[in-house]
Amino acid sequence: MGSKAVASAGRLMMGVVAGLTLVATASQASTLSDVRSKNYLDCGVSTGIPGFSNPDAEGRWSGLDVDVCRAVAAAVLGDASKVRYTPLPPSDRFNALSSGEVDMLSRNTTWTHARDTTLGMIFAGIVFYDGQGFMVTQSSGISGLPELDGAAICIQGGTTSELNVADYFRETGMNYQPVVFATSDQTLRGFEAGRCNVLTSDLSQLYAQRTRLKNPQAVTILSEVISKEPLGPAVRQDDMQWYNIVKWTVYAMVNAEEYGVNQSNVDAMRESPKPVIQRMLGVNADTGRAMGLSADWAYQIIRQVGNYGEVFERNVGVDSTLGFERGLNQLWNKGGLLYAPPLR
Ligand SMILES: N[C@@H](CCC(=O)N[C@@H](CS)C(=O)NCC(=O)O)C(=O)O
Structure with a gap:
Protein backbone atom coordinates (compact mmCIF):
# COMPACT_ATOMS: atom_id res chain seq x y z
CA MET A 1 0.00 0.00 0.00
CA GLY A 2 1.41 3.42 -0.98
CA SER A 3 1.80 6.11 1.63
CA LYS A 4 -1.21 8.03 0.22
CA ALA A 5 -3.39 4.92 0.48
CA VAL A 6 -2.19 4.32 4.06
CA ALA A 7 -2.95 7.91 4.97
CA SER A 8 -6.40 7.76 3.43
CA ALA A 9 -7.13 4.37 5.10
CA GLY A 10 -5.99 5.98 8.36
CA ARG A 11 -8.31 8.94 7.81
CA LEU A 12 -11.15 6.57 7.01
CA MET A 13 -10.53 4.66 10.26
CA MET A 14 -10.43 7.89 12.25
CA GLY A 15 -13.66 8.91 10.55
CA VAL A 16 -15.28 5.60 11.47
CA VAL A 17 -14.08 5.89 15.09
CA ALA A 18 -15.28 9.51 15.30
CA GLY A 19 -18.60 8.44 13.78
CA LEU A 20 -18.97 5.62 16.30
CA THR A 21 -18.14 7.99 19.15
CA LEU A 22 -20.79 10.39 17.89
CA VAL A 23 -23.36 7.60 17.65
CA ALA A 24 -22.39 6.40 21.12
CA THR A 25 -22.68 9.91 22.59
CA ALA A 26 -25.97 10.54 20.84
CA SER A 27 -27.47 7.26 22.01
CA GLN A 28 -26.19 7.70 25.58
CA ALA A 29 -28.44 10.63 26.43
CA SER A 30 -31.89 9.28 27.07
CA THR A 31 -33.76 11.73 29.17
CA ASP A 130 -44.17 38.58 24.79
CA GLY A 131 -42.26 41.85 24.53
CA GLN A 132 -40.26 43.99 26.93
CA GLY A 133 -42.10 46.83 28.63
CA PHE A 134 -41.77 49.37 31.42
CA MET A 135 -43.60 49.82 34.71
CA VAL A 136 -43.38 53.35 36.11
CA THR A 137 -44.49 55.00 39.33
CA GLN A 138 -47.36 57.39 38.73
CA SER A 139 -45.53 60.00 40.78
CA SER A 140 -42.74 60.01 38.16
CA GLY A 141 -45.19 61.53 35.65
CA ILE A 142 -43.71 59.32 32.88
CA SER A 143 -46.35 58.42 30.31
CA GLY A 144 -44.32 57.23 27.31
CA LEU A 145 -40.92 55.99 26.20
CA PRO A 146 -39.35 59.38 25.28
CA GLU A 147 -39.80 60.49 28.89
CA LEU A 148 -37.52 57.71 30.11
CA ASP A 149 -34.47 59.85 29.28
CA GLY A 150 -32.25 60.10 32.36
CA ALA A 151 -34.30 57.61 34.41
CA ALA A 152 -32.93 55.16 36.98
CA ILE A 153 -34.21 51.77 35.77
CA CYS A 154 -34.45 48.63 37.94
CA ILE A 155 -33.58 45.45 35.99
CA GLN A 156 -32.86 41.85 36.82
CA GLY A 157 -29.37 40.75 35.76
CA GLY A 158 -28.69 37.83 33.39
CA THR A 159 -31.80 38.54 31.33
CA THR A 160 -32.57 39.71 27.82
CA SER A 161 -34.22 42.70 29.56
CA GLU A 162 -30.79 43.95 30.62
CA LEU A 163 -29.41 43.61 27.06
CA ASN A 164 -32.44 45.09 25.27
CA VAL A 165 -32.62 48.15 27.45
CA ALA A 166 -28.94 48.87 26.70
CA ASP A 167 -29.65 48.53 22.95
CA TYR A 168 -32.72 50.73 23.18
CA PHE A 169 -30.99 53.60 24.94
CA ARG A 170 -27.96 53.40 22.66
CA GLU A 171 -30.22 53.45 19.61
CA THR A 172 -32.32 56.40 20.80
CA GLY A 173 -29.35 58.35 22.18
CA MET A 174 -31.08 58.68 25.57
CA ASN A 175 -29.42 58.14 28.95
CA TYR A 176 -30.41 55.87 31.80
CA GLN A 177 -28.96 54.60 35.00
CA PRO A 178 -29.23 50.79 35.34
CA VAL A 179 -29.94 49.49 38.86
CA VAL A 180 -29.32 45.76 38.55
CA PHE A 181 -30.57 43.08 40.97
CA ALA A 182 -30.04 39.31 41.12
CA THR A 183 -33.56 38.15 41.98
CA SER A 184 -37.05 39.25 41.00
CA ASP A 185 -37.88 39.83 44.65
CA GLN A 186 -34.94 42.19 45.11
CA THR A 187 -35.81 44.01 41.88
CA LEU A 188 -39.36 44.59 43.02
CA ARG A 189 -38.33 45.63 46.53
CA GLY A 190 -35.74 48.01 45.03
CA PHE A 191 -38.48 49.58 42.91
CA GLU A 192 -40.82 49.86 45.91
CA ALA A 193 -38.07 51.38 48.02
CA GLY A 194 -37.55 54.13 45.42
CA ARG A 195 -34.14 52.99 44.08
CA CYS A 196 -35.63 53.66 40.65
CA ASN A 197 -39.00 54.85 39.38
CA VAL A 198 -38.95 52.59 36.34
CA LEU A 199 -38.81 48.79 36.30
CA THR A 200 -38.26 46.97 33.01
CA SER A 201 -38.96 43.34 32.14
CA ASP A 202 -41.12 41.24 29.82
CA LEU A 203 -44.71 42.54 29.92
CA SER A 204 -45.93 39.21 31.32
CA GLN A 205 -43.57 39.56 34.26
CA LEU A 206 -44.49 43.21 34.81
CA TYR A 207 -48.17 42.25 35.03
CA ALA A 208 -47.22 39.44 37.41
CA GLN A 209 -44.97 41.63 39.55
CA ARG A 210 -47.61 44.33 39.78
CA THR A 211 -49.90 41.87 41.62
CA ARG A 212 -47.21 41.60 44.30
CA LEU A 213 -46.88 45.33 44.99
CA LYS A 214 -48.28 46.75 48.23
CA ASN A 215 -49.95 49.49 46.21
CA PRO A 216 -50.55 48.36 42.60
CA GLN A 217 -52.64 51.50 41.90
CA ALA A 218 -49.54 53.66 42.29
CA VAL A 219 -47.92 52.31 39.10
CA THR A 220 -48.60 52.28 35.37
CA ILE A 221 -47.40 49.76 32.80
CA LEU A 222 -46.61 51.66 29.58
CA SER A 223 -48.27 50.24 26.48
CA GLU A 224 -45.15 50.28 24.24
CA VAL A 225 -42.72 47.35 24.00
CA ILE A 226 -39.10 47.54 22.82
CA SER A 227 -38.41 43.90 21.86
CA LYS A 228 -39.69 40.49 20.85
CA GLU A 229 -39.67 37.99 23.72
CA PRO A 230 -40.82 34.57 22.51
N1 LIG B 1 -37.45 36.53 29.26
C1 LIG B 1 -36.26 37.14 29.76
C2 LIG B 1 -36.41 37.54 31.24
C3 LIG B 1 -36.59 36.34 32.11
C4 LIG B 1 -36.48 36.62 33.62
O1 LIG B 1 -35.76 35.88 34.32
N2 LIG B 1 -37.19 37.64 34.11
C5 LIG B 1 -37.13 37.94 35.51
C6 LIG B 1 -37.92 39.24 35.65
S1 LIG B 1 -39.12 39.38 36.83
C7 LIG B 1 -37.71 36.76 36.29
O2 LIG B 1 -38.54 36.05 35.81
N3 LIG B 1 -37.25 36.55 37.49
C8 LIG B 1 -37.74 35.45 38.28
C9 LIG B 1 -36.63 34.77 39.02
O3 LIG B 1 -35.60 35.39 39.28
O4 LIG B 1 -36.79 33.60 39.34
C10 LIG B 1 -35.07 36.21 29.59
O5 LIG B 1 -35.27 35.06 29.21
O6 LIG B 1 -33.95 36.63 29.85
Whole structure:
Protein backbone atom coordinates (compact mmCIF):
# COMPACT_ATOMS: atom_id res chain seq x y z
CA MET A 1 0.00 0.00 0.00
CA GLY A 2 1.41 3.42 -0.98
CA SER A 3 1.80 6.11 1.63
CA LYS A 4 -1.21 8.03 0.22
CA ALA A 5 -3.39 4.92 0.48
CA VAL A 6 -2.19 4.32 4.06
CA ALA A 7 -2.95 7.91 4.97
CA SER A 8 -6.40 7.76 3.43
CA ALA A 9 -7.13 4.37 5.10
CA GLY A 10 -5.99 5.98 8.36
CA ARG A 11 -8.31 8.94 7.81
CA LEU A 12 -11.15 6.57 7.01
CA MET A 13 -10.53 4.66 10.26
CA MET A 14 -10.43 7.89 12.25
CA GLY A 15 -13.66 8.91 10.55
CA VAL A 16 -15.28 5.60 11.47
CA VAL A 17 -14.08 5.89 15.09
CA ALA A 18 -15.28 9.51 15.30
CA GLY A 19 -18.60 8.44 13.78
CA LEU A 20 -18.97 5.62 16.30
CA THR A 21 -18.14 7.99 19.15
CA LEU A 22 -20.79 10.39 17.89
CA VAL A 23 -23.36 7.60 17.65
CA ALA A 24 -22.39 6.40 21.12
CA THR A 25 -22.68 9.91 22.59
CA ALA A 26 -25.97 10.54 20.84
CA SER A 27 -27.47 7.26 22.01
CA GLN A 28 -26.19 7.70 25.58
CA ALA A 29 -28.44 10.63 26.43
CA SER A 30 -31.89 9.28 27.07
CA THR A 31 -33.76 11.73 29.17
CA LEU A 32 -36.88 9.66 28.57
CA SER A 33 -35.36 6.55 30.23
CA ASP A 34 -33.98 8.66 33.10
CA VAL A 35 -37.35 10.28 33.71
CA ARG A 36 -39.09 6.90 33.50
CA SER A 37 -36.68 5.22 35.90
CA LYS A 38 -36.87 7.95 38.55
CA ASN A 39 -40.61 8.21 37.83
CA TYR A 40 -40.80 11.98 37.93
CA LEU A 41 -39.82 14.91 35.75
CA ASP A 42 -37.35 17.55 36.98
CA CYS A 43 -38.57 20.86 35.67
CA GLY A 44 -36.63 24.11 36.02
CA VAL A 45 -38.97 27.03 36.76
CA SER A 46 -38.64 30.61 38.04
CA THR A 47 -38.30 31.46 41.70
CA GLY A 48 -41.83 32.84 41.56
CA ILE A 49 -43.74 34.67 38.83
CA PRO A 50 -47.53 34.57 39.40
CA GLY A 51 -49.40 33.16 36.40
CA PHE A 52 -46.28 31.49 34.95
CA SER A 53 -44.50 29.54 37.69
CA ASN A 54 -45.32 30.32 41.27
CA PRO A 55 -45.53 28.29 44.49
CA ASP A 56 -48.43 28.78 46.94
CA ALA A 57 -48.04 28.81 50.74
CA GLU A 58 -48.01 24.97 50.76
CA GLY A 59 -45.33 24.83 48.05
CA ARG A 60 -47.74 23.76 45.30
CA TRP A 61 -46.66 25.18 41.94
CA SER A 62 -48.99 26.60 39.32
CA GLY A 63 -48.86 28.70 36.16
CA LEU A 64 -48.63 28.44 32.40
CA ASP A 65 -44.99 27.30 32.43
CA VAL A 66 -45.81 24.85 35.21
CA ASP A 67 -48.65 23.43 33.09
CA VAL A 68 -46.13 22.79 30.31
CA CYS A 69 -44.07 20.71 32.80
CA ARG A 70 -47.25 18.91 33.89
CA ALA A 71 -48.20 18.23 30.26
CA VAL A 72 -44.80 16.63 29.59
CA ALA A 73 -45.20 14.47 32.72
CA ALA A 74 -48.69 13.45 31.55
CA ALA A 75 -47.32 12.48 28.10
CA VAL A 76 -44.30 10.62 29.43
CA LEU A 77 -45.43 9.16 32.76
CA GLY A 78 -49.21 9.25 32.34
CA ASP A 79 -49.41 11.43 35.45
CA ALA A 80 -49.26 15.24 35.39
CA SER A 81 -48.51 15.38 39.10
CA LYS A 82 -45.16 13.59 38.81
CA VAL A 83 -43.06 16.74 38.55
CA ARG A 84 -40.38 18.15 40.86
CA TYR A 85 -39.90 21.86 40.46
CA THR A 86 -36.48 23.49 40.75
CA PRO A 87 -36.72 27.27 41.21
CA LEU A 88 -34.00 28.98 39.18
CA PRO A 89 -33.01 32.67 39.04
CA PRO A 90 -31.94 33.84 35.56
CA SER A 91 -28.21 33.42 36.20
CA ASP A 92 -28.54 29.74 37.20
CA ARG A 93 -31.11 28.51 34.70
CA PHE A 94 -28.86 27.51 31.79
CA ASN A 95 -26.26 25.72 33.93
CA ALA A 96 -29.01 23.81 35.67
CA LEU A 97 -30.18 22.51 32.29
CA SER A 98 -26.75 21.74 30.79
CA SER A 99 -25.47 20.04 33.96
CA GLY A 100 -28.49 17.71 33.97
CA GLU A 101 -29.88 19.08 37.25
CA VAL A 102 -33.20 19.53 35.44
CA ASP A 103 -34.69 17.57 32.52
CA MET A 104 -36.15 20.68 30.94
CA LEU A 105 -36.49 24.40 31.50
CA SER A 106 -39.98 25.88 31.49
CA ARG A 107 -39.46 29.31 32.87
CA ASN A 108 -40.35 32.58 31.11
CA THR A 109 -37.20 32.23 29.04
CA THR A 110 -36.73 34.02 25.73
CA TRP A 111 -35.70 32.06 22.68
CA THR A 112 -32.65 33.80 21.22
CA HIS A 113 -29.96 32.87 18.71
CA ALA A 114 -27.14 32.90 21.29
CA ARG A 115 -29.03 30.65 23.70
CA ASP A 116 -29.86 28.20 20.90
CA THR A 117 -26.32 28.04 19.54
CA THR A 118 -23.82 28.52 22.37
CA LEU A 119 -25.21 26.90 25.51
CA GLY A 120 -25.79 23.29 24.46
CA MET A 121 -29.52 23.86 24.70
CA ILE A 122 -32.33 24.20 22.22
CA PHE A 123 -35.78 25.75 22.45
CA ALA A 124 -38.64 23.35 21.87
CA GLY A 125 -41.43 25.84 21.15
CA ILE A 126 -43.07 29.12 22.08
CA VAL A 127 -45.79 29.16 24.70
CA PHE A 128 -46.10 32.91 25.18
CA TYR A 129 -45.33 35.67 22.67
CA ASP A 130 -44.17 38.58 24.79
CA GLY A 131 -42.26 41.85 24.53
CA GLN A 132 -40.26 43.99 26.93
CA GLY A 133 -42.10 46.83 28.63
CA PHE A 134 -41.77 49.37 31.42
CA MET A 135 -43.60 49.82 34.71
CA VAL A 136 -43.38 53.35 36.11
CA THR A 137 -44.49 55.00 39.33
CA GLN A 138 -47.36 57.39 38.73
CA SER A 139 -45.53 60.00 40.78
CA SER A 140 -42.74 60.01 38.16
CA GLY A 141 -45.19 61.53 35.65
CA ILE A 142 -43.71 59.32 32.88
CA SER A 143 -46.35 58.42 30.31
CA GLY A 144 -44.32 57.23 27.31
CA LEU A 145 -40.92 55.99 26.20
CA PRO A 146 -39.35 59.38 25.28
CA GLU A 147 -39.80 60.49 28.89
CA LEU A 148 -37.52 57.71 30.11
CA ASP A 149 -34.47 59.85 29.28
CA GLY A 150 -32.25 60.10 32.36
CA ALA A 151 -34.30 57.61 34.41
CA ALA A 152 -32.93 55.16 36.98
CA ILE A 153 -34.21 51.77 35.77
CA CYS A 154 -34.45 48.63 37.94
CA ILE A 155 -33.58 45.45 35.99
CA GLN A 156 -32.86 41.85 36.82
CA GLY A 157 -29.37 40.75 35.76
CA GLY A 158 -28.69 37.83 33.39
CA THR A 159 -31.80 38.54 31.33
CA THR A 160 -32.57 39.71 27.82
CA SER A 161 -34.22 42.70 29.56
CA GLU A 162 -30.79 43.95 30.62
CA LEU A 163 -29.41 43.61 27.06
CA ASN A 164 -32.44 45.09 25.27
CA VAL A 165 -32.62 48.15 27.45
CA ALA A 166 -28.94 48.87 26.70
CA ASP A 167 -29.65 48.53 22.95
CA TYR A 168 -32.72 50.73 23.18
CA PHE A 169 -30.99 53.60 24.94
CA ARG A 170 -27.96 53.40 22.66
CA GLU A 171 -30.22 53.45 19.61
CA THR A 172 -32.32 56.40 20.80
CA GLY A 173 -29.35 58.35 22.18
CA MET A 174 -31.08 58.68 25.57
CA ASN A 175 -29.42 58.14 28.95
CA TYR A 176 -30.41 55.87 31.80
CA GLN A 177 -28.96 54.60 35.00
CA PRO A 178 -29.23 50.79 35.34
CA VAL A 179 -29.94 49.49 38.86
CA VAL A 180 -29.32 45.76 38.55
CA PHE A 181 -30.57 43.08 40.97
CA ALA A 182 -30.04 39.31 41.12
CA THR A 183 -33.56 38.15 41.98
CA SER A 184 -37.05 39.25 41.00
CA ASP A 185 -37.88 39.83 44.65
CA GLN A 186 -34.94 42.19 45.11
CA THR A 187 -35.81 44.01 41.88
CA LEU A 188 -39.36 44.59 43.02
CA ARG A 189 -38.33 45.63 46.53
CA GLY A 190 -35.74 48.01 45.03
CA PHE A 191 -38.48 49.58 42.91
CA GLU A 192 -40.82 49.86 45.91
CA ALA A 193 -38.07 51.38 48.02
CA GLY A 194 -37.55 54.13 45.42
CA ARG A 195 -34.14 52.99 44.08
CA CYS A 196 -35.63 53.66 40.65
CA ASN A 197 -39.00 54.85 39.38
CA VAL A 198 -38.95 52.59 36.34
CA LEU A 199 -38.81 48.79 36.30
CA THR A 200 -38.26 46.97 33.01
CA SER A 201 -38.96 43.34 32.14
CA ASP A 202 -41.12 41.24 29.82
CA LEU A 203 -44.71 42.54 29.92
CA SER A 204 -45.93 39.21 31.32
CA GLN A 205 -43.57 39.56 34.26
CA LEU A 206 -44.49 43.21 34.81
CA TYR A 207 -48.17 42.25 35.03
CA ALA A 208 -47.22 39.44 37.41
CA GLN A 209 -44.97 41.63 39.55
CA ARG A 210 -47.61 44.33 39.78
CA THR A 211 -49.90 41.87 41.62
CA ARG A 212 -47.21 41.60 44.30
CA LEU A 213 -46.88 45.33 44.99
CA LYS A 214 -48.28 46.75 48.23
CA ASN A 215 -49.95 49.49 46.21
CA PRO A 216 -50.55 48.36 42.60
CA GLN A 217 -52.64 51.50 41.90
CA ALA A 218 -49.54 53.66 42.29
CA VAL A 219 -47.92 52.31 39.10
CA THR A 220 -48.60 52.28 35.37
CA ILE A 221 -47.40 49.76 32.80
CA LEU A 222 -46.61 51.66 29.58
CA SER A 223 -48.27 50.24 26.48
CA GLU A 224 -45.15 50.28 24.24
CA VAL A 225 -42.72 47.35 24.00
CA ILE A 226 -39.10 47.54 22.82
CA SER A 227 -38.41 43.90 21.86
CA LYS A 228 -39.69 40.49 20.85
CA GLU A 229 -39.67 37.99 23.72
CA PRO A 230 -40.82 34.57 22.51
CA LEU A 231 -40.96 32.53 25.73
CA GLY A 232 -40.82 28.76 25.68
CA PRO A 233 -39.42 25.53 27.09
CA ALA A 234 -35.85 24.41 26.37
CA VAL A 235 -33.98 21.10 26.52
CA ARG A 236 -30.40 19.89 26.06
CA GLN A 237 -29.14 19.51 22.50
CA ASP A 238 -27.88 15.95 22.96
CA ASP A 239 -31.25 14.22 22.97
CA MET A 240 -33.42 14.58 19.87
CA GLN A 241 -36.04 12.17 21.18
CA TRP A 242 -36.59 14.30 24.27
CA TYR A 243 -36.59 17.47 22.18
CA ASN A 244 -39.36 15.97 20.04
CA ILE A 245 -41.35 14.94 23.11
CA VAL A 246 -41.32 18.44 24.62
CA LYS A 247 -41.91 20.11 21.25
CA TRP A 248 -44.85 17.86 20.34
CA THR A 249 -46.33 18.22 23.81
CA VAL A 250 -46.69 21.95 23.14
CA TYR A 251 -47.99 21.29 19.61
CA ALA A 252 -50.53 18.77 20.91
CA MET A 253 -51.93 21.41 23.28
CA VAL A 254 -52.23 23.94 20.45
CA ASN A 255 -53.69 21.42 17.98
CA ALA A 256 -56.20 20.29 20.62
CA GLU A 257 -57.47 23.85 20.92
CA GLU A 258 -57.66 24.20 17.15
CA TYR A 259 -59.68 20.96 16.86
CA GLY A 260 -61.99 21.92 19.74
CA VAL A 261 -60.83 19.16 22.07
CA ASN A 262 -60.69 20.17 25.73
CA GLN A 263 -60.49 18.69 29.23
CA SER A 264 -64.24 18.23 29.56
CA ASN A 265 -65.00 16.76 26.11
CA VAL A 266 -61.85 14.71 25.50
CA ASP A 267 -63.49 11.38 26.43
CA ALA A 268 -66.50 12.01 24.18
CA MET A 269 -64.12 13.16 21.44
CA ARG A 270 -62.63 9.68 21.29
CA GLU A 271 -65.81 8.82 19.37
CA SER A 272 -65.35 11.73 16.93
CA PRO A 273 -65.53 10.71 13.26
CA LYS A 274 -62.79 13.23 12.39
CA PRO A 275 -59.52 11.51 11.43
CA VAL A 276 -57.33 14.29 12.90
CA ILE A 277 -59.01 13.95 16.28
CA GLN A 278 -58.92 10.14 16.22
CA ARG A 279 -55.22 10.29 15.39
CA MET A 280 -54.44 12.85 18.07
CA LEU A 281 -56.25 10.85 20.76
CA GLY A 282 -54.61 7.57 19.72
CA VAL A 283 -57.92 5.96 18.78
CA ASN A 284 -56.89 4.37 15.49
CA ALA A 285 -53.25 5.44 15.18
CA ASP A 286 -50.16 5.43 17.31
CA THR A 287 -48.32 8.74 17.09
CA GLY A 288 -46.55 7.98 20.38
CA ARG A 289 -44.48 4.94 19.38
CA ALA A 290 -41.90 6.85 17.32
CA MET A 291 -41.20 9.08 20.34
CA GLY A 292 -41.07 6.17 22.81
CA LEU A 293 -44.46 7.14 24.27
CA SER A 294 -47.78 5.32 24.55
CA ALA A 295 -50.51 5.85 21.94
CA ASP A 296 -52.60 7.94 24.33
CA TRP A 297 -49.86 10.51 25.16
CA ALA A 298 -51.80 13.48 23.74
CA TYR A 299 -55.07 12.25 25.28
CA GLN A 300 -53.34 12.26 28.70
CA ILE A 301 -52.10 15.83 28.18
CA ILE A 302 -55.56 17.11 27.27
CA ARG A 303 -57.41 15.13 29.97
CA GLN A 304 -55.03 16.01 32.79
CA VAL A 305 -53.82 19.49 31.85
CA GLY A 306 -56.03 20.83 29.03
CA ASN A 307 -55.57 22.39 25.62
CA TYR A 308 -53.50 25.56 25.13
CA GLY A 309 -56.50 27.91 25.39
CA GLU A 310 -57.62 26.35 28.68
CA VAL A 311 -54.12 26.60 30.09
CA PHE A 312 -53.80 30.23 28.96
CA GLU A 313 -57.17 31.30 30.39
CA ARG A 314 -56.69 29.48 33.68
CA ASN A 315 -53.32 31.03 34.40
CA VAL A 316 -53.02 34.39 32.69
CA GLY A 317 -56.27 35.04 30.76
CA VAL A 318 -58.77 37.90 31.04
CA ASP A 319 -60.56 36.39 34.04
CA SER A 320 -57.33 35.59 35.90
CA THR A 321 -55.44 37.99 38.19
CA LEU A 322 -53.10 38.92 35.33
CA GLY A 323 -55.91 39.63 32.87
CA PHE A 324 -54.16 39.08 29.52
CA GLU A 325 -56.08 39.18 26.24
CA ARG A 326 -55.03 36.40 23.88
CA GLY A 327 -53.52 38.89 21.38
CA LEU A 328 -50.54 37.31 19.59
CA ASN A 329 -51.10 34.19 21.71
CA GLN A 330 -54.27 33.39 19.80
CA LEU A 331 -54.53 30.58 17.23
CA TRP A 332 -53.35 31.40 13.68
CA ASN A 333 -56.92 31.08 12.33
CA LYS A 334 -58.20 33.57 14.90
CA GLY A 335 -55.67 36.33 14.24
CA GLY A 336 -52.78 35.14 16.42
CA LEU A 337 -49.43 33.44 15.91
CA LEU A 338 -50.09 29.94 17.27
CA TYR A 339 -49.65 27.49 14.42
CA ALA A 340 -48.86 23.89 15.27
CA PRO A 341 -47.69 21.48 12.55
CA PRO A 342 -50.12 18.64 11.91
CA LEU A 343 -50.06 15.52 14.06
CA ARG A 344 -49.86 12.88 11.41
N1 LIG B 1 -37.45 36.53 29.26
C1 LIG B 1 -36.26 37.14 29.76
C2 LIG B 1 -36.41 37.54 31.24
C3 LIG B 1 -36.59 36.34 32.11
C4 LIG B 1 -36.48 36.62 33.62
O1 LIG B 1 -35.76 35.88 34.32
N2 LIG B 1 -37.19 37.64 34.11
C5 LIG B 1 -37.13 37.94 35.51
C6 LIG B 1 -37.92 39.24 35.65
S1 LIG B 1 -39.12 39.38 36.83
C7 LIG B 1 -37.71 36.76 36.29
O2 LIG B 1 -38.54 36.05 35.81
N3 LIG B 1 -37.25 36.55 37.49
C8 LIG B 1 -37.74 35.45 38.28
C9 LIG B 1 -36.63 34.77 39.02
O3 LIG B 1 -35.60 35.39 39.28
O4 LIG B 1 -36.79 33.60 39.34
C10 LIG B 1 -35.07 36.21 29.59
O5 LIG B 1 -35.27 35.06 29.21
O6 LIG B 1 -33.95 36.63 29.85
